[in-house]
Structure formats: structure tokens, C-alpha cells
Amino acid sequence: MKVQDFADIHEEVGEGKDLPDSFPELIGIEGLLEGIIEEREQEFQLKSITRVLQDGAYLYQDLYIFGYKGQATADRLIILLCEDVTNSIAAQESMVQAANENSIKVDYLAANSDYIDKFINSLGDVLLVTGTSGNIKKVNQAAQQLFGYTESELIGKSLSLITAEEELLRKASQLPPALKSEYWPQVKVVCETKIGLKLIVAFSCSSFETSIGSQYADSELIQDFVYIGKDITKQQRLKNCQEAQYAVTHILSESNSLDSATPRILQAICQSFGWDIGELWTPGEGDKETRFCVGIKSEKQPIWCLPLCCLIEETTGLRRVAVWQAADEVSKFAENGQEITFAPGAGLPGAVSKSGAAQWITDIVGDRNFVRSRLAEEAGLRSGFGFPIHARGQVVGVMTFFCREELPPDEDLLQIIGVVGSQLGEFVKRKYAEQELQQAEASIRFLYEEEKRQSEELARQNLALGQAKLELEAANMALQRLASVDGLTQIPNRRCFDKQLEIEWQWMEREKESLSLILCDIDFFKLYNDRYGHQGGDECLKQVAEILASNAQQPGDLAARYGGEEFAVILSRTDAKGAMRVAESIRRDLKAAAILHAASRVSKFITLSIGIANAVPAAGLSIEGLIGQADRALYRAKLEGRDRIVCLDLKREFPGPKGVFSDDCERS
Incomplete structure (x- = not known):
């Protein structure tokens, strides 16, 4: 390169021309230049001066200025030395850029690691990660709180510190996903806390491959096992x-x-x-x-x-x-x-x-x-x-x-x-009453056979017998009530329903009056149980039962738990229109109760699918037919999208089986 290539204005470089005209960087430092000429200063440097070449490329140079006194003249001269440092500047900039990028990546990874730790510790369920050796590599806050150990007490220790069924958890982790979801969705094991308290924990088990922690991170993957558990001791x-x-x-x-x-x-x-x-x-x-x-x-x-x-x-x-x-x-x-x-x-x-x-x-x-x-x-x-x-x-x-x-x-x-x-x-009380009854009967027979003159004693024994019978009847009534009332919802159970329906059928047949039957099913109740737990499901069943009972207040009416999440309502002397009004009233009351059901596919609240059947009992009709018709109406309500009422009249017996549902309309 020529010296003109280093100048800012190429044409100003030449003998007899002023040096600052071609190198404007020297403007303002004339005092330094005079100091070099007068030998007050030894030399001066200007670093990283930029020039733009004709092809648009950048030229970076360093200027070195020092004095020189030649032999041919007594005057002291200034020598300007230009050094092309473009390559070194470019390399330096690349290194700085790479360093900045690496710093950004490190900050990003640190932020991600902190975010993941916060996320893991925010989980309400227990999280444990172990290696192939069975030693614990990661725990969250919930695990520390449940088992009573600190993180340092768990990390590096064997999973057997918590449960003796480590091998079962590992086998469940290695099952294929399809088999795991069908047969092993969760593994229930007995765990022991730091203070020796036994807990029952349901674990979801899985595994994954990673190079983190491997001695040969570039060439070999290791397998880690993840266990996410929930304390189900109380539920169990x-x-x-x-x-x-x-x-x-x-x-x-x-x-x-x-x-x-x-x-x-x-x-x-x-x-x-x-x-x-x-x-x-x-x-x-x-x-x-x-x-x-x-x-x-x-x-x-x-x-x-x-x-x-x-x-x-x-x-x-x-x-x-x-x-x-x-x-x-x-x-x-x-x-x-x-x-x-x-x-x-x-x-x-x-x-x-x-x-x-x-x-x-x-x-x-x-x-x-x-x-x-x-x-x-x-x-x-x-x-x-x-x-x-x-x-x-x-x-x-x-x-x-x-x-x-x-x-x-x-x-x-x-x-x-x-x-x-x-x-x-x-x-025991019932056995006491039975024993008293047997003893009283034996005494009566003995007194009757012994002599008629013991009539007064016989009367006394008869009185005792009557009292014992009353007590026995009271005890039997109490037992009958226990056998007729659903223990959870406290409304009549299926046994009581069957008995009452038979009574009302015979009565309406004699009176030639209408008899209506409502069958209803809580929509997506299995999902409700999965979301809110069985205790939440029990509370939901109680509220629904209370609403049904409040709408069956007429003589002969009965609201009963039919089975699981199904309920039935017997409406005596009620035609189809009247049954529809009762069903609508039930829906309004249920809507007003606003029982949350976030897992429902039809509403954010609990809803009912309701089937109604009506008949005037007569020869050729039967209770089974009425139940079957109500069941088919309920099936149609589910098939049409749930959260609705379907009413069918029983004009004749339906020849098909009762309660038949297709595979795509699950009763849940």
C-alpha cells in the first residue's frame, strides 16, 4: 500500500504540503508536534484510526510520530509511520463479540436454571430425580416438607432412605407409555419420614436420557428416573x-x-x-x-x-x-x-x-x-x-x-x-330383644300348659312380651331405616326406591292415575372426582341429593340415590308436563347452587342429564318398562349433548334390553 492510502485526503499527500491537511487527526496537537521537533517530547502515538477505502472496506491504522535529525541538515524532522492494524482490530472485535455472546448465553442459562428451580419448588406434589445408581439427584421443596429432610440430607443418598420399594418404582418407570397409562398410572408405596412416620404416597414414574452428570458428556447418555408423588395417606x-x-x-x-x-x-x-x-x-x-x-x-x-x-x-x-x-x-x-x-x-x-x-x-x-x-x-x-x-x-x-x-x-x-x-x-340390643322375646314366649307356653290358675302371671308375662315386641320393632325399624337410607347422601337408597316404586305403581293402577319417573345422571362426574378428589365428589353428591329431595315434596314423591352418580325421582299422580316442570325446577336449583366443575365439557358448573318416563299403570305395562323408558330417555339426553331433559311416554313395553349404551356414550 502507498502512503496515500493511509491519508484521509489522498491528493493532499505530497512534498511541500501541510501534513494535517491529509491527516486531520493531527489538527489540534500542533503543540505536541513542536515539542517533538524541539526534543521536549520523544514520540507520540494515535491508535485505531479508521479510513474507508474506495471499495467500501474499512482500514484501521496506528500512527507513530517521532523526531529525527539527519546528517545532511541541522534541522530536526518529524517522521510519521503508519501501521495497518485492520486484521488485528477485526480479530479483537470478533473476540469481544464472541465473549459478549457467551456472556449472554451464560446469563440466559442461569436465568433458566433459576426459573426451573422456582417452578419445581412451586409444585405441590413431591418430585424426586434419581440416577441409575438409585441415588437422589434432585428434590423439590414439597419433598423436603413431606419427608422432613433437608435438601443436603437427601441429595446423593439412596432412594431407599425414603422407601423400601425403590425397585418397584424403577420398574414402573421403564414400562412403555401405553402399558403404563393403562395398568400402572400410579404406583402406591409406603414411605417413611425422617421421624419414622409411615406415609402412603402415589407416584407417577418416568425416565429420560441426559448427558448432564455423565463423565463422557460428548459421547454417552445416562438414564435418570423421575418420580412425582402425592401423599394419599389420609385418603387411603x-x-x-x-x-x-x-x-x-x-x-x-x-x-x-x-x-x-x-x-x-x-x-x-x-x-x-x-x-x-x-x-x-x-x-x-x-x-x-x-x-x-x-x-x-x-x-x-x-x-x-x-x-x-x-x-x-x-x-x-x-x-x-x-x-x-x-x-x-x-x-x-x-x-x-x-x-x-x-x-x-x-x-x-x-x-x-x-x-x-x-x-x-x-x-x-x-x-x-x-x-x-x-x-x-x-x-x-x-x-x-x-x-x-x-x-x-x-x-x-x-x-x-x-x-x-x-x-x-x-x-x-x-x-x-x-x-x-x-x-x-x-x-347386641337386637339380640337382647330376641332373647327376651324367646324367654317370654317360653314362659307363656310353660304357664299355659302348667295351670290355668296362673292367669295373672300369664298376663304379666304377656305384658312383658308386648313390651319386648315393641322394643324389637323399634330396633328393627332403626335397622330398616339404616338399610333404606343411603349412608352418604342421607336420602333413600336403591332398595327403598324399588319398594316405593312398586307401591306407587300398584296404587296408581287402582286409581288409574299417571305415574312419572325421573332418572338423572351427573355429567362427567368421573372427571369431577379426578379433579376434586373423592371427598369433593362426596360433597357434590350430597348437594345434588338435597336439591332433588327439595323438589319431591308431594305425597307419594320420593327422591333416591339410584347408584353411583345416578339419582331417581318418583312423582306420584304426575303427568309428563308436571314431570317436566319438576325437572326444570331441579335444573334451576342446581344452576343456582353453582357447584364448580372445571373439568366438565358442557359447563363450568355441575349439570344433569335427565330422562323422564310417564305412564298410567295398566295391564300390559310394567315397572321394568317404566324404568327402561326413563333409562332410554336419559341415554338420549346424554347422546344429544348432556345438560338437558328428554321425556318419553310409556305406551307399550319396549322389547330391547334396559340400559344399553353405545361405546361412544359413556355413562359418567
Whole structure:
């Protein structure tokens, strides 16, 4: 390159021309130039001066200015040296740009990492990430709060610190997605907190491949496992409570006496709640001075059949009459209990009988009032509870249960046990009434056959018989009500509905009046349960039942729970138009209740699909036909989009099967 290429104005470069005219950067520094000529300054530099070449490219140069005194002349000269630094400047700019870009990427990744951490910690569900070794790599705040560990206490530790079922979770993570969603949507495992509390957690399991954390990040992927869990301990306990209550009810309905029912009841309660041993204690034989009811006392009475006037405090103590054990490890404890009799207030059975209320002992080995603490320690038993069985204001028995885990008082369990105790008490009262009735009848027969002159005694016995019958009828009515009312919604159940519909059909057939039937189904109730949980679903069913009951107030009307989320309304002396008005009233009341249903596909609130059938009962028609017609109307309401009413008249019997739905119209 020529020197003109470095000048700002090429034509101004030449002998005899002023240097600042071609290099305007020198303008204003004439004092420095004079200092160099006069040797006050050694040299001067100007860096990164820019020029635009004719082809539009940029030229970057550095100027070096210094003095020089030649041999041929005495004058001191100024030498201007130009250095092309375009390439180095371009390289420097590229490096700065790359550094800035890398800095932006680092800031972006840091922000993303912070965002992801905040997102993970905001999750209400537990999140655990492990490597192939099973060691924990990531936890969120919910996991720390649930299990009681800090993040540093969990990171790097084996998942077995939390659950012994690590292998099951890993196998579920590796299932194909289709198989996982159909058979293994969630895996329920028992977890243990830092303080030893047992929890039931439902995990959704998955896995993914990543190079983060791999020794060979550029060439090898490693597999990590992700577990997202929800604490379902309370829901599982509630389910266990319901199963235990149902089991006890079922056992009592099949048993003729508590002698045969007791072992099965003990087993059902133990298995429902995971307890290892269950016992039944009843008052022992009374003293000679104990007052008994009038009547003949057999030498060998069955358990529970104690004289009604015999209070538990009047007996010599409590003796065990039945036991159930889950494993052989507690057999010694079970066998030795047969030899013990508890005085009122002594031991767990005595404390329960004396207080008349349930008792819970978290640590039976350390409890000073627990008589069998040594046997319990040898069997490995830790916690226990007991509850009384009341009949006619008296404690007639005590049930005790023990397990090999140290458990704090469980309010849900105690509440359901109270219900079970009431059921047993009602059963005992009924057996008492039956026993009294049998004894009274035997006395009447004996007195009648013995002699007519005992008529006064016979009258007294008849009076006692009548009283016993009244009490038996009262007890049977109470049991009948329990059997006729839905336990959740407190409106009539399917059994009561079937009975009432038959009565109204026969009555309307005699009166030649219209009878209408409404069948309704809560739309997308399964989605409601999935969204709000079964407890939320129960509350929804209660509200819908209340609305239906408030619209069935005329004589002969009945609102009942038909099954699941289906309800039925019987409308006596009501034609199709009247049934439509009632159905519209139900819809208005339901709309006014505004029960949120965010998962519904037809509304943001709970809605009903309603089918109506009407008939005037006559020969050739049947109850089954009326129900089938209402069912088909309900089916049509669902098929047409739900949240609507469809009414059909029953003019003749429909030959097809009742309640047939196509695959694309699920009853939910």
C-alpha cells in the first residue's frame, strides 16, 4: 500500500504540503508536534484510526510520530509511520463479540436454571430425580416438607432412605407409555419420614436420557428416573375406614350371633388398618350378690349375652373371649392373654370399660398402666387402642387392637371405630330383644300348659312380651331405616326406591292415575372426582341429593340415590308436563347452587342429564318398562349433548334390553 492510502485526503499527500491537511487527526496537537521537533517530547502515538477505502472496506491504522535529525541538515524532522492494524482490530472485535455472546448465553442459562428451580419448588406434589445408581439427584421443596429432610440430607443418598420399594418404582418407570397409562398410572408405596412416620404416597414414574452428570458428556447418555408423588395417606385411611365399616355391616347381616361374628370382625378391622392382633373382652362371671334379670340363667351362656341388669363394674373383671392374630410372631402375646383377667380400670381393657370411651396408647411398652408390657415387648408390639361396646347404656364388651409400629392417635380410625361400636351395640340390643322375646314366649307356653290358675302371671308375662315386641320393632325399624337410607347422601337408597316404586305403581293402577319417573345422571362426574378428589365428589353428591329431595315434596314423591352418580325421582299422580316442570325446577336449583366443575365439557358448573318416563299403570305395562323408558330417555339426553331433559311416554313395553349404551356414550 502507498502512503496515500493511509491519508484521509489522498491528493493532499505530497512534498511541500501541510501534513494535517491529509491527516486531520493531527489538527489540534500542533503543540505536541513542536515539542517533538524541539526534543521536549520523544514520540507520540494515535491508535485505531479508521479510513474507508474506495471499495467500501474499512482500514484501521496506528500512527507513530517521532523526531529525527539527519546528517545532511541541522534541522530536526518529524517522521510519521503508519501501521495497518485492520486484521488485528477485526480479530479483537470478533473476540469481544464472541465473549459478549457467551456472556449472554451464560446469563440466559442461569436465568433458566433459576426459573426451573422456582417452578419445581412451586409444585405441590413431591418430585424426586434419581440416577441409575438409585441415588437422589434432585428434590423439590414439597419433598423436603413431606419427608422432613433437608435438601443436603437427601441429595446423593439412596432412594431407599425414603422407601423400601425403590425397585418397584424403577420398574414402573421403564414400562412403555401405553402399558403404563393403562395398568400402572400410579404406583402406591409406603414411605417413611425422617421421624419414622409411615406415609402412603402415589407416584407417577418416568425416565429420560441426559448427558448432564455423565463423565463422557460428548459421547454417552445416562438414564435418570423421575418420580412425582402425592401423599394419599389420609385418603387411603378413609378408604380403609369405609371398607372396615362395610365389612362389619356385611358380617353382622350374615351372622346369627356375635359368637360367630366376632372372629371375622376382629380380622376385618385388623386387615383394613394393618394391625397385628385383635381381642374381645367381656365381663367375667359375677359374684353371688350380683343382681340379674328375672329368668333362667343357663350354665353356659354365649359371649355378649350377659344379664341386662349386670353392669360391668359389678363383675369380678374382664376376661378375653376371642382373639385374632395376623402372624406367628405375636402368638405368645395372644396365648398368654387367655390367662389374664382385668379388674375395672386395670390395663387397656379395664381403662376402656371404666371410662366408657375409646383409649389409644402410642407406646404400650413404656405405659405403666399396660399390664402386659413385657409380653408386648417380646412380641415386638408398640401401639394399641381399644373401644367399648355399648348396649342400653351399659358397656357389654371391649375390643382391643395392637400393632408392631409406634403410631400416634388416628382420629379417622377412632371415628370409624365409634361407628363400628354403635353397630355392634345395635346388634347386641337386637339380640337382647330376641332373647327376651324367646324367654317370654317360653314362659307363656310353660304357664299355659302348667295351670290355668296362673292367669295373672300369664298376663304379666304377656305384658312383658308386648313390651319386648315393641322394643324389637323399634330396633328393627332403626335397622330398616339404616338399610333404606343411603349412608352418604342421607336420602333413600336403591332398595327403598324399588319398594316405593312398586307401591306407587300398584296404587296408581287402582286409581288409574299417571305415574312419572325421573332418572338423572351427573355429567362427567368421573372427571369431577379426578379433579376434586373423592371427598369433593362426596360433597357434590350430597348437594345434588338435597336439591332433588327439595323438589319431591308431594305425597307419594320420593327422591333416591339410584347408584353411583345416578339419582331417581318418583312423582306420584304426575303427568309428563308436571314431570317436566319438576325437572326444570331441579335444573334451576342446581344452576343456582353453582357447584364448580372445571373439568366438565358442557359447563363450568355441575349439570344433569335427565330422562323422564310417564305412564298410567295398566295391564300390559310394567315397572321394568317404566324404568327402561326413563333409562332410554336419559341415554338420549346424554347422546344429544348432556345438560338437558328428554321425556318419553310409556305406551307399550319396549322389547330391547334396559340400559344399553353405545361405546361412544359413556355413562359418567
